[in-house]
Amino acid sequence: MSTIVDQWVKRLKGKLPPVGEMTHWQRMTDAFDLKPTDYVPAAPELDYWQITYAGYSHREIYNDVDKTTDACIKTWADIRTDAIWMYVDIGHQLESFVPPEKRAEHFILRGDKDYLLFKPVAETLDDAIAMFEQKVWEKYGPDSRAATHYTPHMLQLLEFQEKMDRQVPIIVGIGTPTNYAETVVEVQRFLKWMVTEPESKIRYYLDLCLKERLAALDFYAQFAAKNGAQFCCAFGGARTWGPRHLDKFGDVDRIWVEKARTIFPYLFWHICGHNLPHALQMVSGWQGIKAVQYDMPYYGQEMPWPQWFEQVAKLLKGKQCAANAPTTQLACHGTSEQVTRMVREFIDSTLPHTTACVMPGCEIDSFSPTANVKAMIDAARARKL
């Protein structure tokens, strides 16, 4: 039981004005189930942003669970998004691969609003393989921020979700096997090795990552799903893999999804960066993925936004909800008029084919103006469906 959560529940329960005819929870589940909703749900990925919105610096919350949770709930109470994203950073993902005395040189908190920077935890493919073979997380995990910050924060938000009678879902985020495979060594390096290293070695490494990620799902079943979590964002990797590599190695993520879908009824896929149609096609064929949070078209594909929205919506038709708009760049650097326009274009181009969720392709930058975040939510709620 958490005091910070109880304070918020006391302040908010039964006291918030309704938004539309559905609860936030219903709006999200119905859109993900491809059913009609009163409004298009708006669930921008605010993990870093909500920290600064709530008046905290990233240094301040780095090891402070209560402040991290407080920021998420305060932001939701003010702007009423249709879901709450838990705060996640790369330290949560990688600290359990690094000995405690080495962490300071691996993770760099630059400024109050900046993302946490990191250095890859393995330099060579052999080093990376050795780390997974030795299961270093069993040794370094227990005092890592995954255990001391991420998990208690997740549990607090889930406690809030349940005590508020599931008005608003908490989105739990998990890295997929390809995401881990790339992040541990750095994406660019891994892409290079896919060409220079023997295929069997790449395969072996990816299988090790898959094994670790499948085991991680047991933790999520026990600590997230058992405490009420139903929404899960799968942070996919393999964003810039070519069709040949996707066909050859993409199955590790598919196998992971087969298990994740038995734990989370509302599992969705996050694929950010420049998206290749082939990658989206692959994900659109996976059972158990309820929505796809996609991003920009790949380089060289000269395509106006409405056309890209429409192309993806057609691909997801009858299968998945399309989650996008505005771009994270526009959310940060554009005007609120531009944000409004892009959200409208996204909704107009998507709804003839599938359901929509206003959710930029990646997380909202800490420096994004509040007016822009509000504009994307208002644009979703400006139109009754």
Ligand SMILES: [Zn+2]
């Ligand atoms: Zn992303």
